[in-house]
Amino acid sequence: xxxxxxxxxxxxxxxxxxxxxxLPEKKGQFFNHYRNTxxxxxGYAIEIWLSPKKxxxxxxxxxxxxxRKGIKEINPxxxxxxxxxxxxxxxxxxWEYHRSVNNDGKIQxxxxxxxxxxxxxxxxxxxxxxxxxSKEKNLPFDITREYLQDIxxxxxxxxxxxxxLKWGHIKNGPNNPSLDRKIPHKGYIKGNCMWVSYRANTxxxxxxxxxxxxxxxxxxxNKI
Numbered sequence: 001x002x003x004x005x006x007x008x009x010x011x012x013x014x015x016x017x018x019x020x021x022x023l024p025e026k027k028g029q030f031f032n033h034y035r036n037t038x039x040x041x042x043g044y045a046i047e048i049w050l051s052p053k054k055x056x057x058x059x060x061x062x063x064x065x066x067x068r069k070g071i072k073e074i075n076p077x078x079x080x081x082x083x084x085x086x087x088x089x090x091x092x093x094x095w096e097y098h099r100s101v102n103n104d105g106k107i108q109x110x111x112x113x114x115x116x117x118x119x120x121x122x123x124x125x126x127x128x129x130x131x132x133x134s135k136e137k138n139l140p141f142d143i144t145r146e147y148l149q150d151i152x153x154x155x156x157x158x159x160x161x162x163x164x165l166k167w168g169h170i171k172n173g174p175n176n177p178s179l180d181r182k183i184p185h186k187g188y189i190k191g192n193c194m195w196v197s198y199r200a201n202t203x204x205x206x207x208x209x210x211x212x213x214x215x216x217x218x219x220x221x222n223k224i
Contacts, residue, residue, distance in 0.1 A: 001131050002034050003044045012047065015055070022049075030055045037095065037110065039124060043131055043145065070101030073109060082109065083169040085118070093118035122167050123148050126179055130188050140187035147190060148179070158197035160204070165197055174199035 002011040007019045016031040029049040038046040050058060072081045075088075082094040091111035095118070098108040112118040127145045134141035156165045158175075165177045178201040179193060186192045196204075204212075218224075 001043055001045065001128055001135075003047065005031075014059075018049075028052075032058060037121065039128070039145070043128065070105055070107040072097055073106050085167050085169050095121065119167070120145075120149060122177070123152065126177075130179055134188050139185075140189050142189045143193060148193070148195075151193065152177070152195050158200050159194065160196050160200040163197055163199070165195065172198050180204065 004010065005012045005016055005019060006021055008016070012031040012034070014030075014032055018026040018029065026049045029051055032048045032050045032055060034045040034047055036045055040046060074080065075082045075086055075094075078086070082088075082097070084094060084096065086094045088094065088111060092113040093111060093115065095110040095112055098110070100108045102108055112121060124145050127143070127148055130143075131141060133139070153159060153165065157163065158165055163175055166173075166175045168176050170176075174197060176198040177195050178198040179188075180196045180201045181188060182192050182194060207215075
């Protein structure tokens with residue numbers, strides 16, 4: 001989630017000046033950008049503020065860098081562009097391509113050296129999406145990224161289907177970890193959240209135990 005500029009009612013844009021909430025820490029500085037892969041303890045994207053000179057230098061640098069036409073590096077193991085979670089023996093787990101282009105003509109990329117870092121970034125990403133979703137739907141929300149890390153199954157198994165949880169390359173893959181609300185209307189609060197596979201979450205959805213039992217009995221009876 002990105003912090004809102006109280007002067008505009010919108011997220012900060014490049015060149016925005018500090019508001020009373022930003023002072024005195026950011027006095028004399030100008031907003032440059034959000035770091036979308038780094039968050040503070042409250043779940044907000046880290047903000048980069050610069051002095052007038054550094055902001056101007058950055059604008060010139062960014063203009064030159066983004067004007068260059070870049071190409072996406074190909075994963076030699078698949079002969080396709082990199083997909084989130086794929087592993088490079090030298091750099092680690094692939095996260096994303098950026099808009100910026102390196103001097104060699106290739107688009108900049110982010111990798112995480114080890115699985116723990118990659119795993120925690122996936123959890124953080126889920127945390128941010130659920131936080132935004134809760135705000136849009138006016139649902140209770142009191143969880144933290146640390147809480148979601150703590151409740152993640154230590155054996156990486158879905159507690160419902162007992163299948164192996166895996167951060168897959170395909171969005172909404174059946175074994176992808178999915179954050180479920182035990183009682184949907186209670187929202188994302190401590191004690192009401194659990195990690196299950198996307199498949200289990202899809203099956204469960206809003207169905208009650210009684211409804212699921214009826215479906216089970218029907219399948220057994222009709223040998224489906």
